[in-house]
Amino acid sequence: MESMPPSSFGTPTPVEVMDWISRNEMVFESYDYSNRQRTVLAVRQLKTEVLRWWKLLADITTKGEANKMSWVDFLLHLKREYYSKQVFLDINNEFHNLKKGKMSVSEYVASFIEKMKLVPF
Incomplete structure (x- = not known):
């Protein structure tokens, strides 16, 4: 699983969020992942509080739209929530x-x- 991005955090601080984003972006660029692939891979890493946040976001968005979210939009939502x-x-x-x-x-x-x-x- 070397190509998978680094694991995510439990209850993140702003520093952990920014470090996690930086580590993910390095991996994504190394493997030339598309915008959609970046979001899918990042979401699969989420745990505990951040996973609950994502599930809530997915529940309140139009059905299926959260799963189509671009990496840029995902980052905006993530930073808005934790920063x-x-x-x-x-x-x-x-x-x-x-x-x-x-x-x-x-x-x-x-x-x-x-x-x-x-x-x-």
Whole structure:
């Protein structure tokens, strides 16, 4: 199953969501998966809370439309659910106010990079 994308998360944080998306996109590009294949493969990985969210989304959309959703639309729904505007504002503030303080240089760099990945969204 080397061609399958990485497993998904249980209850994700925004960082986990963005990392999961990045890992999936690397695999999808490596195998030249179509937009539809990307969504199908991603949905098959979902577990626990995220799987419940997907099933609810599928239930409230027109019958069968969720299964035809493009990768871009899937990502919009996923980010809307797990990366709210308030979370973005909080992370943006943390990023702009990040200080080394008592962190080691490597801890500071890791925190900086983690927040930097999320701010452009």
